[in-house]
Amino acid sequence: MRKEPPGGEELAVAAPHCYCGRLARLQTSWTESNPLRRFFVCPKSERGENGCGFFVWVDIEMPRREIALMAWLLRTKREVEDQIVRARAREKKLWIALFISWAFVFMVWFGNVG
Template sequence: MANLCGCGEIAKCRTSWTQFNPGRRFLGCPSFMDPTRNCNYFRWVDAPLPNRWYQGTMYQLHINLVNAQDEVVQANNQNSQTTFYNRVLIVLIVGMFLVRFI
């Protein structure tokens, strides 16, 4: 059976990545980003994490993952720029040779 929030809509299942509840799933109002429609419905799906060490480890793993994903995006952007500049350089070199031999 679907969980309905106070708005009468089906509550959305999300994952918390706060420092004290990393990886915990919860149900919440689907309109939580809209303060005029948010009914503040909230209910944990998972049990609390066992201890502070576990919380800290889960949170740190999440932070490491986010940082690694950011580094991959930056590397891909840098690679795209390098590829573009390499192509421009090749076109210029080929153009120089064509001008010289024509």
């Protein structure tokens, strides 16, 4: 059996044409009201711009309970990512502090020896 390429699942959805006759672009919503829900938009739509205004959901709306759960999971994911970023910054500071303290120890040591 052939292995599915990354995003193969998304490619399996036939793209409709938008009002300007282009192949609509598949995107995934990350909002808390529609987490992970896929939709088609006009390929000309960019941040703030709507293109021809074509918009259609691919996935059906999730039950409220699932939406709440997904929203909570996404929030938790963001919090954990924030914590990792903060922990890495703290780790970097600790390494710098360790380096400085060792440099100081060596300076004192060689200062006394020499």
